[in-house]
Each structure stands twice: as C-alpha cells, then as structure tokens.
Amino acid sequence: MPLHPFLIKTNLYKFIARVSRPFHHVYKYMTYLDFASKNKGKGLVNDYYYGAAKYENRYQLHDKLLTDLKDEAIYYYEFGVANGDMIRHWSSVNQVETSQFVGFDSFEGLPESWEGKGKGHFDQAGNFPDIKDARVRFVKGWFQQSVYNELLNCQFDKRCVYHLDADLFSSTLYVLFHLHPKLKTGDILIFDEFSSHDHEFEALEVFKKCINEQWNFKFVGAVNNYRQVAFSLE
Template sequence: MSIYQSIQRISPILWWKHSFTIENLNLNPLLKKFFDENKNCPSFNDRHEHFKYINDKVIKEDPIDYLEFGVYKGDSIREWSSLNKNPVSRFYGFDSFEGLPEDWTYTMRRGEFNLNGNIPHIDDSRVKMVKGLFQNTLRPFLKSFRRIQRIVVHLDADLFSSTLYVLTSLDPFLEKGDVLMFDEFSAPTGEFKAFIDYKTAFYREFKMVSKVPFNGWLANQVAFLIEK
C-alpha cells in the first residue's frame, strides 16, 4: 500500500468532517506565493485609484464591454461608467439583489447583502442590470451577447461557486488583452481558489496589472490582463 493510499484510509478517521478552516490554512501558502511572485505589480491606496489606473493606463480609455458580477448597491459599476465616458461602452451588472445564495464565511451567511430585490438606479443609459442568480441568467444573456470591444470583467461574487461559474461560462468570449478584476481575492477558498482552478483547467495565462494592498502581503482588489 502506498503512502497516499494509507493517508486516504486514515484521514477520514482523523478528519471525519470537511473543514473550511483546514482548507483555508492549506491554501494560504499558495496565496502568499502568488502575491510574492507579483510583488512588483503597481499598487494603489484605494479602489478608486486602482480603477482609474486600469481605465487610464491599461485600457487607455478605449470603449469596453464591462460585465460586473455582484453589484449590490452599484458603487463599482457606477464608478466605472463615470470613469469610462466612451459613448459606445456597454455596462452590464449581474445580481439577484437578494443577497448571497449560500454561506460565504462563518460570519457572512446566506442572505447577506440582501436588497430585497431592489435594483440600484444608475443614471446612465449605457448601464443595464441583469437580475437573478448567475446560474439562471448568464447563459441566456451570452446566447445573444456579441463582443464588440475589449471585455472588462469585475468579479465581486465572493463565493467560490459563483466566481468559478462565471469564469468558465465567459471563457469562450475572453481574448488576449481582456481584463479580469477581483474584489475579494485574498479569501483563499473563494475568488482566489476559483481563479486558480479556472486558470489551471483552461490553460489561461495572466499578468497582474494592479492591486490594492492591505494587511501586509495581502490584497483584496486585484486586476489581471489576459495574456493567453
């Protein structure tokens, strides 16, 4: 019997129930290694500077197809529609506006961020909201969606399941030069794990282009340029 087979037999006895705490601890070294490898990436004090840099220096104010997943009160999509004034840019916000569909952390439970289905108003005709769970709305949306310019994706879904679903569904539409932004990237079992699993499974290559550091080596807000 191999060492691995022995571990398979013993582990259910030692750890009879799956532990998110242990999974988080196990993923933290990968997360730190990832940030260490990108320590020279441009850093900014807050999300506003981060967004502005991406629009001005990475996108260079070109027209964009902006897709946001996890709108909540609309602060991010409102800021992006204000930053990118190009008249042919398109902005789509996806959210159920009824809160998280499942528990995220020990304190952020199902229903957190609930707006009772109320869609925030944004005074910009280029902005469209797509209401409902991503798993119910994204594929129907993509059936009629045709990219006409660079895609910028803002992933603020928090959950591993939601983030991975979005990334894998969007993959056929993503091209070199498109931008992926994450809002809670430092949660090891959430957006970070979804990104790593997607990157590995789809043989995608990325370059980190911007981040907002906090708490030492960590950064929640990060942006990547698709290189392959």
C-alpha cells in the same frame, strides 16, 4: 484488511476528514501568499504591505485601470453588483458613447454564507441600482439561471473588463467557466475579494488548471494587500 475498506468499516475516515480539513485551508493560504510574494513590487499599483488597508482603497486600482480605459469603448461586465457602487463608478468615468456596462446580480444577496456574512447579505430587496445612463443595464437572477442565456445576447468585440465581485467560490467559478469561450487577449479581470483564498482565489486557480493554463493572467495591480487584484489576458 486493505486500508480503503478498513477506514470505512471503522468509520475512521470521518475522524481523519475532520482533523485534516484545516490543513487544506492552511495550504490554500500559503498558495495565496506564494502568489503575493511573486508579485511583490509589480503592477501599476501595488500597496503591499500597507498597514492601513481599507476597502475604499479599491478605487485606487480601478482608477489606475481607468486612466488607460476612460477614453476607450469597452464592455464592462460586473458579476455581483449589490448597490452598484463600482458599475456606477466605471460608467461615470468612462463616458464613451459606445461603451456598455452590464451588471449581473440576484439583488437578493449572497446565496450562501461567506466569511462571516450570512446568506442574503447584500440583499437589495430585488431592486436594481438607480443609474440614469442608457449604456448601463442589469440582469437580475442567480448566475446559475441567468448567465448562460444572457451572455448569448452580450457583445465581446471590444475590450472586455470583467469585474468578478460575487465573493463566493461557487459563484465565481461558475461565471469564469461561462466566460471562458469569450475571453481574448487584452481583456481585464478584476477580483474584489482575491485574498479570500478559499473563494475567489481558489476559483481562479481551479479555472486556470481546468483550461490547461490556456491564458497567461498577467498581473496588472493590486491594492489592500492583494485583496483587490487585476489581471490582463495574454
């Protein structure tokens, strides 16, 4: 009997799927380490390997980027806002009148569990962050319902900074595909959980493959041992 019907008839495929699954995870981890190794010592900031990594260190990466961008009119788009810490930071440091800051989020938390955090984690009870700045606005809803329509109303004729901070593979990949037609040279992409190699990292890998490596994602910097990573488009 050929292999294909044999595996189905005996149900052996179920067993093999179960035992082989962790190897995909391990493979992804090694691919991510390959990325880390290739960029060692590169970038505006790169703390690898830093034994005392802590989440707040992500401001070091954002502030490095802001050193150049604080006086430039930009569009900052954030996907995954939660309580608004980072959109607040960007809009307070970049005071250029014509800059705009748009944050997309359900404000109901994660749609699926991620790395030990359950569905609904980061829930803001549907409320936007309170940021008193006319240049800042929020788009409430699941990306899958809001991003396509809302991007039709957005502008892209200045440098765009895309902060991808939705944690999940599904959410990140969905957004990347919708950004694809908008991307241009000089735009910046920041990933907040890039070391989540089955999620944000894999989303970027899949995206790059699907767009036939159309863009070179130039490594700009990383902190927290490549947990937060920024790229510019070339």
